[in-house]
Amino acid sequence: MSDVTRSSPQWLDLNKVAEAAMSGGASPATLTAEGAQAGEFSAFAMDAPTQLHGWGDFLDCMECASNGRYYEAPINFYELARLFGVATYHQSALYFKRNVIMGCWKPHPLISRHDMAALVLDYLVFGNAYLVVRKNRLGKPVRLEHIPAKYTRRGVDLVTYWFIRQGEQDFQFDPGSVCHIMNPEIHQEIYGLPEYLAVMMSAYLNSDATLFRRNYFINGSHAGKLIYVTDALTNPKQVDDLKKALSSVNGRKAFKNVMVTVPGGKKDGIQILPFSEITAKDDFSSIKNITRNDMLAAHRVPPQLMGIMPNESSGFGDVEKAARVFAINELYPIMSGLKYLNEWLGVNVLDFASYALAEEANNG
Numbered sequence: 001m002s003d004v005t006r007s008s009p010q011w012l013d014l015n016k017v018a019e020a021a022m023s024g025g026a027s028p029a030t031l032t033a034e035g036a037q038a039g040e041f042s043a044f045a046m047d048a049p050t051q052l053h054g055w056g057d058f059l060d061c062m063e064c065a066s067n068g069r070y071y072e073a074p075i076n077f078y079e080l081a082r083l084f085g086v087a088t089y090h091q092s093a094l095y096f097k098r099n100v101i102m103g104c105w106k107p108h109p110l111i112s113r114h115d116m117a118a119l120v121l122d123y124l125v126f127g128n129a130y131l132v133v134r135k136n137r138l139g140k141p142v143r144l145e146h147i148p149a150k151y152t153r154r155g156v157d158l159v160t161y162w163f164i165r166q167g168e169q170d171f172q173f174d175p176g177s178v179c180h181i182m183n184p185e186i187h188q189e190i191y192g193l194p195e196y197l198a199v200m201m202s203a204y205l206n207s208d209a210t211l212f213r214r215n216y217f218i219n220g221s222h223a224g225k226l227i228y229v230t231d232a233l234t235n236p237k238q239v240d241d242l243k244k245a246l247s248s249v250n251g252r253k254a255f256k257n258v259m260v261t262v263p264g265g266k267k268d269g270i271q272i273l274p275f276s277e278i279t280a281k282d283d284f285s286s287i288k289n290i291t292r293n294d295m296l297a298a299h300r301v302p303p304q305l306m307g308i309m310p311n312e313s314s315g316f317g318d319v320e321k322a323a324r325v326f327a328i329n330e331l332y333p334i335m336s337g338l339k340y341l342n343e344w345l346g347v348n349v350l351d352f353a354s355y356a357l358a359e360e361a362n363n364g
Contacts, residue, residue: 070164090206101352104335110141127183160174196299
């Protein structure tokens, strides 16, 4: 930031100031004009404007870097794992899909229910799911075991897979022993990616709004007040006592109180002025509703299936019809993608029944 002060009469050329700001914080330009009122004038140029591009622009340059043994993930899978628990509707939508798919799955002796549930959840959260096959001495599969997608990486030969966990020795699976089910994406073909990446900012905004409101209440109902004292108190000890009383309130003091003393009081000598009425002026409800709608749109889950109460008296409509559309447009394609395991193994391990609620709506 630069600063210019002149004592001669002058006017500020707004066009040149704008040009200076656009050029990355160049020195401001000023012009003089006859007839201007005398006096000092100070102008400054702010930093260059920030371009309003989406966070996802980095995906255009995304690639899976090779370290000689395996390919790194295209995005940070640890961050996706943290995002899973950030927002209620994001996590709930993923669990809802997992639960419905598990309700439709027909159990098979080669894979346990626990491994199957973990497989589906990994596929929904990371866009990748892994199973290692255990074979007997005759080469026939006897068991399928889930491998956490968060820690699994694909070898540079695209056949072997590695289990990578911080603080532990890297482990390489036998070539051809790991089935990789992935949700294809447009930038690379090494790993899959989930379909909700565009809603990450809404999920974080939803969480930040909740965290801000929670800190407000943790701090106490007095939070964020300006204690304005103009009356001359009897002695300085009274001022000190008032300061101690304000500083010893309960709570973590996420919002600080400010005390101002002005001796020689007038009417309303002591006033308590809130910096802002949070319950009246913040957009908490609006932010929560908008980000909720973003997350439901990204996951394509009808709100009535997730137990969300409608804001309007009209409601969300027939839940059975919504379930049928949801099953046809969302669930069945996911089930079809998971059946890649059958092609890879040569055994019909994954088979699914129809979504019962959707079939009732269809029969009705």
